[in-house]
Structure formats: structure tokens, C-alpha cells
Amino acid sequence: MAWRVVVDMDLCESNAVCMAILPEVFEVRDDDLLYVLDETPSDSMRDKVEQAVARCPKQAISIAER
Amino acid sequence: MRRIVVVGASLAGWNAATTLRREGFDGTLTMIGGEPERPYDRPPLSKAYLATGDEAKVALHGVATSDELAIEWRLGSDATGLDVAGRTVRLADGGEVPFDGLIIATGAQARTLDSVPAGPGVHLLRTLADARALRADLDRRPGPVAVIGAGFIGAEVAATCRQAGREVAIVEAAPVPLTRSVGAEVGEVCAALHRDHGVDVRLGTAVARHDAEAGVLELTDGSTLSASVVVVGVGVTPCTGWLEGSGLTLGDGVLCDATGLAAPGIVAAGDVARWPNRLYDGEVMRVEHWDNAIDMGSFVARRLLAGEAWDPAAVFEPVPWFWSDQYDRKLQMAGRAAGADCTVVVGGTFEERRVVVLYGRAGRLIGAFGMNRPRQIVQSRGLIARRCSWDEALTVAADWT
Numbered sequence A: 001m002a003w004r005v006v007v008d009m010d011l012c013e014s015n016a017v018c019m020a021i022l023p024e025v026f027e028v029r030d031d032d033l034l035y036v037l038d039e040t041p042s043d044s045m046r047d048k049v050e051q052a053v054a055r056c057p058k059q060a061i062s063i064a065e066r
Numbered sequence B: 001m002r003r004i005v006v007v008g009a010s011l012a013g014w015n016a017a018t019t020l021r022r023e024g025f026d027g028t029l030t031m032i033g034g035e036p037e038r039p040y041d042r043p044p045l046s047k048a049y050l051a052t053g054d055e056a057k058v059a060l061h062g063v064a065t066s067d068e069l070a071i072e073w074r075l076g077s078d079a080t081g082l083d084v085a086g087r088t089v090r091l092a093d094g095g096e097v098p099f100d101g102l103i104i105a106t107g108a109q110a111r112t113l114d115s116v117p118a119g120p121g122v123h124l125l126r127t128l129a130d131a132r133a134l135r136a137d138l139d140r141r142p143g144p145v146a147v148i149g150a151g152f153i154g155a156e157v158a159a160t161c162r163q164a165g166r167e168v169a170i171v172e173a174a175p176v177p178l179t180r181s182v183g184a185e186v187g188e189v190c191a192a193l194h195r196d197h198g199v200d201v202r203l204g205t206a207v208a209r210h211d212a213e214a215g216v217l218e219l220t221d222g223s224t225l226s227a228s229v230v231v232v233g234v235g236v237t238p239c240t241g242w243l244e245g246s247g248l249t250l251g252d253g254v255l256c257d258a259t260g261l262a263a264p265g266i267v268a269a270g271d272v273a274r275w276p277n278r279l280y281d282g283e284v285m286r287v288e289h290w291d292n293a294i295d296m297g298s299f300v301a302r303r304l305l306a307g308e309a310w311d312p313a314a315v316f317e318p319v320p321w322f323w324s325d326q327y328d329r330k331l332q333m334a335g336r337a338a339g340a341d342c343t344v345v346v347g348g349t350f351e352e353r354r355v356v357v358l359y360g361r362a363g364r365l366i367g368a369f370g371m372n373r374p375r376q377i378v379q380s381r382g383l384i385a386r387r388c389s390w391d392e393a394l395t396v397a398a399d400w401t
């Protein structure tokens, strides 16, 4: 099933926890904002994305199934 | 292994339990917890929850749907003893819970101060109950707030109260706060950050006496402070009382081997666990950070399930990591500052309050502190994990303008 990474920017505090887990998808840049580099990563990255969902201290990340 | 018992229903225990189920453990899984709540998240207690009173802020991912995990909860009951040979945990209510495998995750409790006895307006901050009481009292008692201890939790409480418009003072016995965690240079800046925001920071002095009636703290340097609410944040001690006499090796935590094993079929994780971290040449450490409770909880759950089949070369050797939010600054520390033989400021300056500080020992990068530099701390963490040399770290950091 297709899925997509969604970050609630109102909750995100740019602490880069997600970036430590999956830099291919999450990047905090020098402007201190989080950028989602790839909203639809391959299924092989699903585990890591789920880790990021669980780990984000602000619960800002979710996975939207389509 | 058919029955696994987790003692301590918080971050480390919760992550151990979810990992057990994820790894396919389908036996009886019991979680014993001293607090009445299912696992919740502590960091917001001094930050978003204290600021807003919104309990949704302390929700821990997955707990709301935890019924799927078929956990037998024994909440609101402390474990009081462990019989290693008989494979049972004793509870305060007299019950006994048998196990084949045991996960010790009882964390730590806030220390108290003899000079500030419990009483009206006096608070510790470790649990949700503590945080509710503190919030209620802050509402009930207008006037200045005094925080005793400039550790991270105390500093966050000070910042949150200050941002809510309260007059705030911090009293810290050491001449410079946080030297063990971040070194003296950074400790000075952490103190300065509070002064920037108008907090009365008193270093190198302690509380001699608290006159709760008058709302006055007498300090050992002879000065006084008036405070309607006093928050004591002077560190924590690991909760190992229930393990006295069990035969496990105790002493500032439960001593484990490099894989988190405390005895055959018994593992420990989180704030309560001490283990030799090979990444730091086997230095025996106990780490009081959120991230460690998650990682170690998951690690020891897998370790427990594997039993004899575990590869002894697979050791738990993380780069300790934590963050602290104060005012509009994000403080983060990866690795260790203790034992550093060189420290260098890269990427920014202390004056801008946006900076990275690297710590080295014996030619290796051992730690990195950042103020509003999350990306560089993530990068540093990777460097520390692969035992990067000091020189290489400096080369990488040359780009962090």
C-alpha cells in the first residue's frame, strides 16, 4: 500500500532526532527548519520511518496510508 | 521463556515491552509500575506540560493503543523484593509475580534536601503527580519562584516559570553549574543564559534554612531570598531499594555486563542501569537520558529473548545523547565532556548563544555540545560513534560556520 511521510510543522521543534535515524528523509538545515527530503520513501525505509515516528519527542511525524 | 516481567512502567520498560512483542514474544508479559498511570513521557513535565497544563503533551507514542500488546498491567503497586533463585518478584500488596525473564527498569527518583523539608510550596519534579502539584501551587501562590539546583531539570523549570512572567531565582551550590555534564566553559554559558532572561542566578551558595511560613530561604552566604514556591532539583538516585539483598550487584544502579545482563535471565535498562560502555573504553556508566532509556530498553529486550544464543560481541555501546529546551534555546549534548583533555569552540560563538563545542580525549572526539545547532550535534554523534580522531573532527567542523 502506498504511504507518505507527514510532519506537523507546528509541533516540530527541529531537534533533528528524526535526522539521526534517517538522514535520507529528514534534514534539519542551517535555518533550523526541518525539511522532508522524500515524502514517499521506498518500502525498505518503512521501519526507519516508523522508528522516527515513535522517537520524535514532539510526536510531530506520522505516516499517511493512501 | 514463557513469562516475562518488566518492573518499572516508564520509558525504558515500555520500550522493552513493545520490543518483546515486535520480536515475536507471545508469552505472558506483565508490567509492574509504582505510579498509577500507564507509561507517559517525562521531558514535557518541565517544559510544555508545566507551561500549559495540557496532559496530552505527556502522551507516549503507542501507549493509547497498548491493549493490542496484551500486557498484564500491575500499576500503582511497587515491587518490594526480588528472589533470583525462586524467580519471583514480590509486591507491596503482598502478591508475588513469577517470571522466567525479568527486565529491571525502575529508573530514578528525585533527591531531597534536608535544608528544604517537604512542606507547603516545596516541590520536587519527577512524576506527573509532582508536576500537577507544582502547577496547581504556581497558580495558587503568586510571587517569586526559587529553584534549588541548576541541573537541566531545574534550569528548565526556571525558564518555564520565567517565560510565564514569574520572578525566578536559581540557587546552585557549585561555583559553575553542570561542569560534570558539559564542562566549566559551557556551564558558565548555561548560567548566563538565565541571566539574559532576568533570572537571579546565585552560584557557590546553598540553602541553610527554609522558613516556609515567611516564604524566605536563608542561604549559606548569608543572603536571603523570598520565594512563594520552591522547586528542589538536585539530581536523582536510582531506584534499587527493592533489589537490596537479592544478590544482584548494586551501587549507584544495577550493575550489568556490556550487553545489559545483570544475572542469567535478568536484564536492566534506563536510568537504573550501569554498564561498561565499550565506546568509552569500558567506562562503567549510568545514563539519565530519554534516548538511552529507549535504546537500552529495546536492546535488553532482545538480549533477554536471545539468552545463551546471544553473540557476546554484540554489546550496548551508544553515544549518550540528550537535549534540554530553555527559553528559545535548544541545548544538546552528544557523548561525554567528563575526562576531556581538550575543548574547542567551533561553529558559532558563546555570545550569539549559538555554538558547537567539541570535547576530545587522547586524540579522539568524545563529546559535542550544541546550543541551537541540532544538525551539527547529529553529525557529531555519528563521528563519536565511529571513534573519529580529534584531527578529523576538527576538519569536519571547519565547515560549521
Ligand SMILES: Cc1cc2nc3c(=O)[nH]c(=O)nc-3n(C[C@H](O)[C@H](O)[C@H](O)COP(=O)(O)OP(=O)(O)OC[C@H]3O[C@@H](n4cnc5c(N)ncnc54)[C@H](O)[C@@H]3O)c2cc1C
Pocket: B007, B008, B009, B010, B011, B012, B013, B032, B033, B034, B035, B041, B042, B043, B044, B045, B046, B077, B078, B079, B080, B105, B106, B107, B108, B109, B125, B126, B127, B153, B239, B242, B269, B270, B271, B272, B287, B288, B289, B290, B291, B293, B321, B322, B323, B324, B325
Ligand atoms: C522533568 C523531567 C524532564 C526531563 N527532560 C529530559 C530531556 O529534556 N531530555 C532527556 O534526555 N531526558 C530528560 N529527562 C530524563 C528522562 O525522562 C529519563 O531519562 C527517563 O524517564 C528514564 O526512563 P526510565 O524508564 O529508565 O525511568 P523512569 O522514567 O524514572 O521510570 C521508572 C518507573 O519505575 C517506577 N518504579 C520505581 N521503583 C519501582 C518499584 N520498586 N516497583 C515498581 N515500579 C517502580 C517509577 O514509579 C517509574 O514510573 C527528564 C526527566 C524529568 C523528570
Ligand code: SF4
Pocket: A007, A011, A012, A013, A014, A015, A016, A017, A018, A019, A026, A028, A034, A055, A056, A057, A058, A059, A060, A061
Ligand atoms: S524528531 Fe520531530 S521534532 Fe525533531 S526535527 Fe524531527 S519531526 Fe521535528
